[in-house]
Amino acid sequence: MSEPNTIGARTASPAVIDIQGLNLSFDQDGRRTDVLRGLDLSIRHGEFVAIVGASGVGKSTLLRVLMGLVQPSAGSVRVNPDPGAERPMALVFQDSRLLPWRSVCSNVSFGLEKSNMTRTERRERAMQALGVVGLADLADRWPWQLSGGQRQRVSLARALAVRPSILLMDEPFSALDVSTREGLQDELIRIWRQTNRTILFVTHDIDEAVYLADRVVALGGKPGEVRAMRSVDVERPRKRGSVALDDLANDVKADIFGEPARSGGNWVI
Known part of the structure; x- marks a missing residue:
């Protein structure tokens, strides 16, 4: 029996992350580098959101902003954690750092x-x-x-x-082999459903993003900006390589690079 599609229920709940007009710039060696521009993003309690984009577009930097490690140049970032959580958020890195x-x-x-x-x-x-x-x-x-x-x-x-309200995950499975990565993706979905945490998941892998998330945010350009946000209206449990997920992965690639992409294979950018 298929699990119910709970996307609508999650998106009706209050926002735990609310980003409006986020700009981020660095001054180095007398030159100004714009990293993020005009970024708007609202994430609801219990939602699983994936951020996807090419290297250098500002995905990991966005997580650092949310953690308070980097101050934005303009705009607002509001985090409204679940009152029952002991910490606002916790970060899982690409390497385990044990x-x-x-x-x-x-x-x-x-x-x-x-x-x-x-x-x-x-x-x-x-x-x-x-x-x-x-x-x-x-x-x-x-x-x-x-x-x-x-x-x-x-x-x-x-x-x-x-016991954080929000899990921030910075490409946590990218260094693993395919079978291990897919197993951990399924494990993460199980844990997410069990704990009802809000997850913001950064990845280069478009297939991973559409398989895991309720919603995929495509970042592109320099400075990085939101090219598109797409709801993944596919019931869980999902099947890797299904027509619906493949079509959505192709659409997300087109969002990022601004051109149609209708070929098979795994999209890692």
Whole structure:
């Protein structure tokens, strides 16, 4: 039986991220570089949004702006996290960034060490997060004993352990082989549905974007700007390589590059 399409229900809820007229410029060596221009984006609670675009278009920089690591040159960025969340957001990187001298469980609990939780409470929370990603039985292993896919799941567990309202994911599966990447994509969908987190997912892979997301935002140009936003009105669970997803992937590529693209194959830009 197909899962219900819940896109409409999610987009009716309040915005947790509201970006209006975002401009970002850097001055370096006496020259001004415009990175993002006129970016508007509103993301609702529980929505899964993918940002796709070529290298250098400002996808990862946008995540840094949301994290407060970079200040915009103009425009407004408002984050309205779920009141029940313990942190506004957490970031999952392209590489797992696990500490090699700490066990899996200790890596997951790392972000909790500045809280008022006891050591026992931190371990319990870490074990809960590892259970969500299916790695509770590997809690006492070391990072070097894990596969690449397992390390990324530990990284995701570390983000979930701080119970954020929003998960920011910066190309988290791009360095993995195809079978591992596809398995983690399905795992991420399961976790998203289980935890009801809002996810903003950055990727170069257009097929990955349309397979995962409720909505795909195509960035293009220099400076980067929103070329199009497309709802993925395909019921879950989705089938990779379906006509509907392939057509949408082709449309997104045309949005980015400004020309029709009607050929097969995996779109990675």
